[in-house]
Amino acid sequence: MSKNGTVEQRYLPEISRKEMDELKNTVKIASQKIIADNIERMKRADPHRPEAMKYFDDIANLFGRRQQEIQAEKEKGKKVIGYMCLFAPTELILAADAIPVRVNSGWYDTSKLGDRVVPVEVCPVIRSTIGAKMIELSPFLEQSDALISVLTCDGMTKLSEILSDQQTIWGMNVPRIKDSTQSLRFWSDEIKHMKTQIESFTGNKITRKNLNEAITQSHRATKAFRRLQNLRRTNPVIMGRDAMLVNQAYTWDDTKRWTEKTELLCDELEKRAQQKDWVCSPDTPRVMITGTPMFWPDNWKLPTLVEEGNPQGIIVADEQCSGERILNDPIGVDEWSMDDMLNAISERYLMASTCPCFTSKNGNEDRINWLINKAKEWNVQGVVYYVVRGCMLYAMEYSRVKKALDKINVPVYYLDTEYTREDVGQLKTRVEAFMELLNARVDF
Amino acid sequence: MAGELIGNILILIVLAGLGAAGVISVIIWKKNRVARVTFLRFVIQAVGLAALFFLFSLEPSIPLLYVLIAWFAVMLFLGRFFCGWVCPFAFIMDIESVIRKALKIRYRLLPERLNTALHKGRYLILAVFLLLPIALWLIDPPPNTASAVMMARLLAGPFRPYSIIIDPLIPLVVPWTGQIVLGDINLSYPYISDIVTFIDTTPGQIFAVVFVVVTLIGAFLIRRVWCRFCPAGASIAAINKFKAFKGVPLLYIEKDEEKCTKCGVCKRVCPVQVPEVYEQKGGKIGTSQCMLCARCVEMCPYEDALKIKLANKPVFKSRNWLEPSINDE
Numbered sequence A: 001m002s003k004n005g006t007v008e009q010r011y012l013p014e015i016s017r018k019e020m021d022e023l024k025n026t027v028k029i030a031s032q033k034i035i036a037d038n039i040e041r042m043k044r045a046d047p048h049r050p051e052a053m054k055y056f057d058d059i060a061n062l063f064g065r066r067q068q069e070i071q072a073e074k075e076k077g078k079k080v081i082g083y084m085c086l087f088a089p090t091e092l093i094l095a096a097d098a099i100p101v102r103v104n105s106g107w108y109d110t111s112k113l114g115d116r117v118v119p120v121e122v123c124p125v126i127r128s129t130i131g132a133k134m135i136e137l138s139p140f141l142e143q144s145d146a147l148i149s150v151l152t153c154d155g156m157t158k159l160s161e162i163l164s165d166q167q168t169i170w171g172m173n174v175p176r177i178k179d180s181t182q183s184l185r186f187w188s189d190e191i192k193h194m195k196t197q198i199e200s201f202t203g204n205k206i207t208r209k210n211l212n213e214a215i216t217q218s219h220r221a222t223k224a225f226r227r228l229q230n231l232r233r234t235n236p237v238i239m240g241r242d243a244m245l246v247n248q249a250y251t252w253d254d255t256k257r258w259t260e261k262t263e264l265l266c267d268e269l270e271k272r273a274q275q276k277d278w279v280c281s282p283d284t285p286r287v288m289i290t291g292t293p294m295f296w297p298d299n300w301k302l303p304t305l306v307e308e309g310n311p312q313g314i315i316v317a318d319e320q321c322s323g324e325r326i327l328n329d330p331i332g333v334d335e336w337s338m339d340d341m342l343n344a345i346s347e348r349y350l351m352a353s354t355c356p357c358f359t360s361k362n363g364n365e366d367r368i369n370w371l372i373n374k375a376k377e378w379n380v381q382g383v384v385y386y387v388v389r390g391c392m393l394y395a396m397e398y399s400r401v402k403k404a405l406d407k408i409n410v411p412v413y414y415l416d417t418e419y420t421r422e423d424v425g426q427l428k429t430r431v432e433a434f435m436e437l438l439n440a441r442v443d444f
Numbered sequence B: 001m002a003g004e005l006i007g008n009i010l011i012l013i014v015l016a017g018l019g020a021a022g023v024i025s026v027i028i029w030k031k032n033r034v035a036r037v038t039f040l041r042f043v044i045q046a047v048g049l050a051a052l053f054f055l056f057s058l059e060p061s062i063p064l065l066y067v068l069i070a071w072f073a074v075m076l077f078l079g080r081f082f083c084g085w086v087c088p089f090a091f092i093m094d095i096e097s098v099i100r101k102a103l104k105i106r107y108r109l110l111p112e113r114l115n116t117a118l119h120k121g122r123y124l125i126l127a128v129f130l131l132l133p134i135a136l137w138l139i140d141p142p143p144n145t146a147s148a149v150m151m152a153r154l155l156a157g158p159f160r161p162y163s164i165i166i167d168p169l170i171p172l173v174v175p176w177t178g179q180i181v182l183g184d185i186n187l188s189y190p191y192i193s194d195i196v197t198f199i200d201t202t203p204g205q206i207f208a209v210v211f212v213v214v215t216l217i218g219a220f221l222i223r224r225v226w227c228r229f230c231p232a233g234a235s236i237a238a239i240n241k242f243k244a245f246k247g248v249p250l251l252y253i254e255k256d257e258e259k260c261t262k263c264g265v266c267k268r269v270c271p272v273q274v275p276e277v278y279e280q281k282g283g284k285i286g287t288s289q290c291m292l293c294a295r296c297v298e299m300c301p302y303e304d305a306l307k308i309k310l311a312n313k314p315v316f317k318s319r320n321w322l323e324p325s326i327n328d329e
Helices: A017-045 A053-060 A065-075 A090-095 A108-114 A124-134 A139-143 A154-163 A181-202 A208-231 A240-249 A255-274 A301-308 A338-351 A365-377 A392-396 A398-407 A424-443 B002-031 B036-056 B064-078 B081-085 B088-102 B112-139 B147-156 B161-166 B192-198 B201-221 B231-241 B265-269 B295-299
Strands: A080-083 A099-102 A146-151 A169-173 A286-291 A314-319 A382-388 A412-417 B180-182 B185-187 B251-255 B306-310 B313-317
Touching: A017 A053, A017 A108, A017 A240, A017 A301, A053 A065, A053 A240, A053 A255, A065 A080, A065 A099, A065 A139, A080 A090, A080 A139, A080 A181, A090 A099, A090 A181, A090 A208, A099 A139, A108 A124, A124 A139, A124 A154, A146 A154, A154 A169, A169 A181, A181 A338, A208 A240, A208 A255, A208 A338, A240 A255, A240 A301, A240 A314, A286 A301, A286 A365, A301 A314, A301 A382, A301 A412, A301 A424, A314 A365, A338 B265, A365 A398, A382 A392, A382 A398, A382 A424, A392 A398, A398 A412, A412 A424, B002 B036, B036 B081, B036 B088, B036 B295, B064 B081, B081 B231, B088 B201, B112 B231, B192 B201, B265 B295, B295 B306, B295 B313
Parallel strands: A080 A099, A080 A146, A146 A169, A286 A314, A286 A382, A382 A412
Antiparallel strands: B180 B185, B251 B306, B306 B313
């Protein structure tokens, strides 16, 4: 599809190669600096950071090792299938011997470029991804042979249309009411259709055995993830940012290797927990983040502010599709027949999701339950409700979340921001004020 | 002499089998969290079958009526626990499911509406069967109308009330009473003796054969198909059905609303397609369809979201089945 010049570009502006390269280089250099800076700050926050985090620091460099690996695999004939929402069935991609990789963009600079195509009111995640496409910045977006786009929020719906100027897009229609039989039937059909599409695209048949292996693999990953999450339940042994980075790295890393390394990290953390080697004082306010996804590398300002603020807080849990939601739910396969595995996959992706694009008889109650449960089980003392401007669905659910959390006496702070570095100073004041409040509550 | 030897060898084989099942259940219990309860259920079903067999072959034999009364007394508190864990007919269906799984044939689902209709319809089936002896008596009044004889007729005739309830057991635990004789061996199957006694020989036999084939194939393709309209199950569930008895069942499933993410696993794995565990928001799951087989609790991927409680004490909780259970406790 993306034979240059053969397809009329309906959305994206024509940019000369020279301008594109210039822009790309500038943003890339800036971004690499930011990645290094973020990791440096994470190291500083925890002077004896776990040894196992070294691997994740390495993999966190989007322009580094993983990009070359994927390139090498591509040259061997493997296909790369990108996805934008977590609803994309990665197990099917793995079973077809392709590489799943998430392509949402977290670059601040490219969101300014996206303004040329869509108005500034649009969610910056969308604008940033468009911008990254315009200057071919994102390594994974460029490497993807096809993109699975799930039509969840308005932004994602149109984003897939805009990107289809240059890339093969497979849309998946997601029903907005998730707890009805007809929705599930519809979604199962979408999953089955996606299976045939992936099969014909990659040329590899998804057999029962392959799918079984892929599901078992994702079970292992979930197991490692849950282990890490459980370690965050008690006194802090790992900084929230580190754990968030580990979680997010799953979306572009090799699944098997990620699982191994995360298990290693957990081994190390368990030892620390035994030695009572905390990363910060156990009295530090425990914070949960919910709301708009935060994508590495640029959009890391809120966790940084929380954990480097004065007074300091520590992030112990989150409810974000860039964080815990990636791996929280395992695929519950009853019988390992093809049919049941596909049913299990469609149920896991649709029904277990807490994305605010859904509603049901009782509204998006699953999300409320998730937050309440996490707040109780992880001893959360305060919730930061993070919304970027233009993210309507999350913004509109705030009142309900606040009411629900007020009932269990957990303060919520609504923090709205943009894909920009300009408001860091102002945010710092706001976040620190909230931490002050949490500290005061602990004292009483 | 030879028969006795074979009998002794058979007993040894059964004992060895039970021993092996014990060892395997320990292994499965340790290694595989997703199969442990299912396997334990198989063991209990097999042991239950052996126990029932022993009970019915005692000399002097226990009248079935007493068994029935004792059974009802227990079921009053345990609900359909019997169906899920002991019933020998269900055991046959479970074994068929295992064979189906091994052959990688997928199961079929009954349409939801038909399923609910069957669940409601089984009370009707039960009522018809309970009233049948009276109808028969009205059509063909017995010559002797002494009340004792009438009573006997009501209780011991074809489709006698308690046979409806206890019949699935008889052919399995006392197979020597079977109606279909093949060579020297009595083949027996639930309800067949009633059908054959009740209907004239040839149509009765044809009907009996059709009945056996249909239920066997049905149970092969649809999990626990008989349980959905089993009048015996209805007779147990009827007690739980009335609101006045809501506090009576001591064994029930409880759901934690906050821990549930409504991922739908419980609904899909349920062998009798009970929707309530998924649909109800939380608390005590009130349904007369559930057989307490604990498959949903076993498969629920969220810790403590589903529990089976016996007299307010949790006996089995859903847990993170991704972990091998060696690190337990």
